[in-house]
Structures are given as structure tokens and as C-alpha cells.
Amino acid sequence: MDYFRLRGTGVSPGIAIGEVSLTERVLFTSRKEIISPRLVDDECKRLHKALERTQEQLSGIRDNVKRKMGEGHSIIFEAHQLILEDPSLMSGIEECIRNENTRAEWAISQANERYRTLFESITDDYFRQRKSDIEDVLSRLYKNLAPAQKRKREDDGEKILVAHDLLPSEAAVRLSRGNVLAVAIDMGGQTSHTAILARSLNIPAVVGLRNITQKVKSGDRIVVDGTDGEVIINPPLAIRREFVSKKKKYDDYRRELKKTAKLRSSTLDGVKFVPLANIELPEEVSLAFSMGAEGIGLFRSEFIYLQSPSLPSEEEHFSIYSQIAKKAHPFPVDIRTIDVGGEKNLPQLKIEKEPNPALGLRAIRVSLRDRDLFKIQLRAILRASTLKNVRVLIPMITELEEIKEVKLIFSEVKQELRQDRVKFDENLPLGVMIEVPAAAALTDVLVSEVDYLSIGTNDLIQYYLAVDRSNELVSYLFKPFHPSVFRVIKFIIETAHKAGKEISVCGEMAADPLSAILLLGFGLKKFSMNPIFIPRVKRALRSVELKTARKVALEAMKLKTAQEIEEYIIERILVKHPKAFLMQIT
Ligand code: PEP
Numbered sequence: 001m002d003y004f005r006l007r008g009t010g011v012s013p014g015i016a017i018g019e020v021s022l023t024e025r026v027l028f029t030s031r032k033e034i035i036s037p038r039l040v041d042d043e044c045k046r047l048h049k050a051l052e053r054t055q056e057q058l059s060g061i062r063d064n065v066k067r068k069m070g071e072g073h074s075i076i077f078e079a080h081q082l083i084l085e086d087p088s089l090m091s092g093i094e095e096c097i098r099n100e101n102t103r104a105e106w107a108i109s110q111a112n113e114r115y116r117t118l119f120e121s122i123t124d125d126y127f128r129q130r131k132s133d134i135e136d137v138l139s140r141l142y143k144n145l146a147p148a149q150k151r152k153r154e155d156d157g158e159k160i161l162v163a164h165d166l167l168p169s170e171a172a173v174r175l176s177r178g179n180v181l182a183v184a185i186d187m188g189g190q191t192s193h194t195a196i197l198a199r200s201l202n203i204p205a206v207v208g209l210r211n212i213t214q215k216v217k218s219g220d221r222i223v224v225d226g227t228d229g230e231v232i233i234n235p236p237l238a239i240r241r242e243f244v245s246k247k248k249k250y251d252d253y254r255r256e257l258k259k260t261a262k263l264r265s266s267t268l269d270g271v272k273f274v275p276l277a278n279i280e281l282p283e284e285v286s287l288a289f290s291m292g293a294e295g296i297g298l299f300r301s302e303f304i305y306l307q308s309p310s311l312p313s314e315e316e317h318f319s320i321y322s323q324i325a326k327k328a329h330p331f332p333v334d335i336r337t338i339d340v341g342g343e344k345n346l347p348q349l350k351i352e353k354e355p356n357p358a359l360g361l362r363a364i365r366v367s368l369r370d371r372d373l374f375k376i377q378l379r380a381i382l383r384a385s386t387l388k389n390v391r392v393l394i395p396m397i398t399e400l401e402e403i404k405e406v407k408l409i410f411s412e413v414k415q416e417l418r419q420d421r422v423k424f425d426e427n428l429p430l431g432v433m434i435e436v437p438a439a440a441a442l443t444d445v446l447v448s449e450v451d452y453l454s455i456g457t458n459d460l461i462q463y464y465l466a467v468d469r470s471n472e473l474v475s476y477l478f479k480p481f482h483p484s485v486f487r488v489i490k491f492i493i494e495t496a497h498k499a500g501k502e503i504s505v506c507g508e509m510a511a512d513p514l515s516a517i518l519l520l521g522f523g524l525k526k527f528s529m530n531p532i533f534i535p536r537v538k539r540a541l542r543s544v545e546l547k548t549a550r551k552v553a554l555e556a557m558k559l560k561t562a563q564e565i566e567e568y569i570i571e572r573i574l575v576k577h578p579k580a581f582l583m584q585i586t
């Protein structure tokens with residue numbers, strides 16, 4: 001038995017040691033089998049039988065997953081049913097059978113190829129990966145062409161799931177059974193469905209392993225280290241022991257996190273702060289609250305566009321917003337209107353290829369260009385606001401005129417709803433993101449137009465320092481501790497406070513315990529972040545007094561480089577209060 005170590009991307013932390021269950025990949029065919037024209041009708045019937053079977057399966061799985069894991073996780077199967085109901089999909093496949101006199105297998109494979117090419121032209125990682133939803137539906141349909149006895153049963157037992165790529169429905173079905181110790185897959189990235197699902201179910205997962213499926217067989221023993229993104233195949237005893245002890249440390253760390261999540265959110269001197277969650281899917285709401293979130297500070301609504309290959313309808317928007325609002329109630333939910341364009345291009349939105357997308361048609365600029373689309377979204381948000389815990393957040397505002405225009409459209413939509421006698425929260429708060437230098441400099445002007453502000457530090461740093469946030473070549477210049485970044489953030493927070501308006505930070509800076517302490521020192525009380533980081537930030541903020549944070553922030557402001565600031569905070573906080581920091585076990 002060969003011993004190997006493979007590196008991938010750890011997308012859900014934790015360690016598992018166990019036996020492999022290798023999932024076979026569904027391969028579409030590349031063989032074009034021609035049939036006699038008189039068999040074409042039978043072939044179409046075969047396709048429709050497979051369609052019926054697929055529909056039955058999907059509603060069965062949907063109900064089962066809903067029962068076991070809650071509505072959030074079952075939504076994907078509704079999306080799959082919708083994909084399947086899309087007349088253009090089925091008629092395209094049938095047309096291929098009829099026009100080319102081919103087997104249904106070939107026609108489905110061709111449809112899959114068409115969608116694959118379409119989705120692969122998308123540059124954004126998350127959006128590109130949504131092609132797997134279509135592939136998922138098509139591969140289920142494909143498998144259902146085979147007679148019943150040939151369709152394989154998925155295996156049981158407490159195992160480590162190894163697969164080339166887990167299709168979203170497959171991930172939900174397999175992971176919901178409660179017998180998957182860990183997941184290791186060839187494909188995928190941080191934002192794949194499997195990654196999100198594994199994180200929310202606390203199942204260690206490593207993706208992007210490239211060829212693990214070729215290195216293992218069912219029954220092999222492996223270690224999956226989701227924290228460090230490593231998989232060890234057939235580990236010798238000494239290595240197994242090492243990982244058993246690492247697993248214990250991680251499990252203790254996790255217990256500590258859970259305890260922290262339940263503690264009060266106040267500083268050592270009793271000043272209240274509010275941890276909030278950034279989410280991309282309704283499925284993440286329960287994870288957020290279990291980690292100690294006291295609201296959703298950022299719902300990146302553009303992710304809805306990934307549920308279907310066409311533009312989502314008002315009902316689809318509404319269903320997602322109301323689910324989140326209900327689950328989070330009475331806590332607030334900030335729904336950010338779509339932030340597409342830039343690196344998140346979507347073919348449905350027909351944004352031209354741009355020479356410099358980060359400075360092009362992005363976020364609110366797209367919404368103000370495609371007003372009908374914007375109105376659909378605002379209508380759905382307003383309809384979902386009846387519980388009075390929904391707020392709207394506008395991304396990438398750069399000038400006053402934009403916010404004036406947004407307000408005009410907003411009041412038009414409200415008026416239309418009143419005319420249609422549709423209920424909504426008349427006082428639904430409107431906020432803007434401060435994530436562009438121009439908006440930062442104009443904070444006093446913008447803040448007087450809206451109910452609240454949220455600082456998007458990811459983009460603010462990108463645009464303020466002129467450093468592409470996704471370009472590895474310049475990542476060394478992307479410095480959250482850069483003194484310019486601190487100066488501008490301090491200015492924004494103080495300006496919002498002077499105007500008596502609420503302000504939060506929803507970029508990654510809120511998720512780092514050291515920068516969170518500095519932000520607290522500047523007067524910030526609302527910190528929105530990826531839910532898994534909430535306990536560690538909470539622990540850090542709970543262990544300092546506000547006056548210490550203020551002093552540290554003041555001193556840090558006198559320093560001239562990012563390195564000096566970072567070292568100073570480490571010296572003043574980390575070294576003096578080591579217990580304040582929940583260190584990730586590595
Ligand atoms: C940000 O820019 O900091 C932010 C939170 O938004 P996003 O990361 O979605 O651009």
C-alpha cells in the first residue's frame with residue numbers, strides 16, 4: 001500500500017481519519033450513435049421517461065433533505081426542478097435527437113457541453129462553478145436513461161467521501177446522511193456548493209486535489225486535514241498518531257469556539273458590540289447564528305443569479321429574501337443589491353467585455369443601467385420586508401447623483417406596490433457601501449441621504465491602494481494595515497457618528513482580531529464577517545477594554561508603515577493578552 005501526501009485547498013476545517021468511499025464520476029458520452037429515423041420517436045419517449053424519473057427523484061430528494069437538513073438545503077433541488085422544467089433545455093435535447101438521428105445520451109451530452117462552454121467563459125470562480133448545477137441535472141437525466149437494474153446504489157457506512165467532483169445535489173444527498181466523515185475531491189474551490197455545505201455541516205473538506213481519485217480506491221485509509229488542505233493516503237502508524245493528536249486539539253478548539261459563540265458581545269468594560277454575518281446563500285443563516293451572529297450584515301444577493309441559467313424572476317428573489325428574513329427574525333438582514341460586473345461577470349446580464357472591468361460596469365452601475373432588473377430586485381426585497389427586519393444596501397456608490405437616482409427608483413417601486421395593494425415595510429432602511437475612495441471622501445454628503453453606511457474594506461483597499469484584490473502578482477501590496485487605509489476608515493467612522501448614523505464594516509478587516517480591535521478603537525460597534533470568524537473576533541473584542549482599544553488605535557495612527565502598525569498591535573495586544581486570541585490549530 002503506497003503512502004502519499006496530496007495538497008489541495010482546505011475549505012472546511014477539521015480532521016478526519018477513515019476509510020475511502022470512492023464515488024464514480026458520471027461521464028457523458030463522446031460517441032455519437034446514429035439511429036434509424038423510424039426509431040427517433042421511441043428515443044424521444046425514452047428521454048421523456050428519464051425526465052419523469054428524474055422529476056420524481058428530485059421531489060423525493062427535496063422532501064427528504066428538507067426533513068433532515070431544513071428548507072435552506074433543499075432549495076437547490078427546487079432550483080434543479082426549475083432547470084428541468086425550462087422548456088428550452090428539453091426541447092434543445094429533443095431537437096438534437098430528431099435533427100441528428102442520435103441517441104438521447106449524445107443529445108444530453110451535447111447540451112451539457114454547450115452549457116459548460118457558456119459557464120466557463122465566466123471569470124468569477126463562484127459563478128463559474130454554478131455550471132455544476134446544470135451538469136448535475138443533466139447527469140441525473142443521463143443516468144436515468146439506463147434501465148433500473150443498471151443504476152447503481154450509492155454506498156453507505158461511515159466513510160470519507162472521495163470524488164472527482166461532487167455535483168450539488170449529490171453533495172446535499174450524501175452529506176445529509178450523517179455518515180460522511182470528510183470530503184476530498186479533485187475539483188472545486190472555496191465557493192463550490194460542496195465547500196459551503198461541508199462548512200455549514202462541520203464536515204472537514206479538501207477540494208482542488210486534482211487527481212486524488214486516481215490515487216485511491218474504495219477501502220483505502222486516508223487522513224483529511226481540512227484546516228491545512230492536506231490529504232494523506234495510507235498513512236503509516238506514526239503519521240496516524242500525529243493526526244489523532246492534531247484532531248483532538250482541533251476538536252478542543254472547536255468546542256472553545258462554540259462556547260465563545262454563546263457569550264455576551266461586550267468588551268471587558270461592558271461596551272456592547274454587534275457581530276454580524278456575511279452570507280451568500282440562505283443555507284448559511286443557521287451556521288451564522290450558531291457562530292454567534294446577531295444579524296446578517298451582508299447578503300451578497302448576486303449569488304441568486306447562479307440558481308438558474310436565465311435571469312431570476314421576482315418570485316425567486318422574493319422566496320430567497322423571505323426565507324432569510326424569516327430565519328434571521330428578529331435580527332436584521334442587510335440585503336445588498338447585486339454586485340455583478342467586475343470579476344463577477346454573468347452572461348445573462350450581457351455586460352460587454354471591458355478593458356478594465358474593476359473600473360467598469362459593476363454593482364450599482366449595472367443596476368442603474370438595467371433598471372427593470374433593479375426594480376424587480378427592489379420589489380422582491382420590499383415584499384420580503386413585512387417582518388420589518390430587512391434593509392437594503394447599495395454597493396459601489398461613487399457620487400451623490402447615484403444615490404438620488406436609487407432613491408427615486410425606490411420610491412417608484414414603493415408607489416407601484418401601494419397601487420397593487422402589496423404590503424411592505426414603509427420605513428425599510430436604505431444604506432450605502434463605502435468602498436470607493438470617492439465615496440469615502442464624500443461620506444458626510446452621502447450619509448445625510450441614507451439611514452446607514454457599511455464599509456466594504458475589500459474594495460476600499462483595492463481602490464484606495466490601487467491593488468487588484470484578485471491579482472497574485474500584486475497581493476503583497478494589498479495591506480489592510482496600511483496607514484492610509486486606517487486614516488480613511490477612521491474618517492468614515494467618525495463622519496458617520498457625527499451625523500448620528502449607524503456604521504458597520506463588512507469587509508475582511510472585520511474578521512481579523514487585530515484589525516477589529518483597531519476598528520473598535522475608532523468607535524466601530526458593528527462587525528460583519530464570514531460566520532466562521534465570528535467567535536475569534538468576539539473573543540478578541542471581549543478581552544479588551546474600549547479605552548485600551550482607543551489608546552492603541554490612537555498610537556497606531558502615528559505610525560508610518562503597515563509593518564510598523566501591525567507589529568505595534570501584535571506587541572500591544574497579542575503579546576499582552578494571548579488568551580484573547582483563539583488560534584487556529586495548524
Ligand atoms: C467589500 O468590498 O469589502 C465587500 C464586503 O464586498 P465584496 O467583497 O462582496 O466586494
Ligand code: MG
Nearest residue numbers: 435456458459
Ligand atoms: Mg465590495
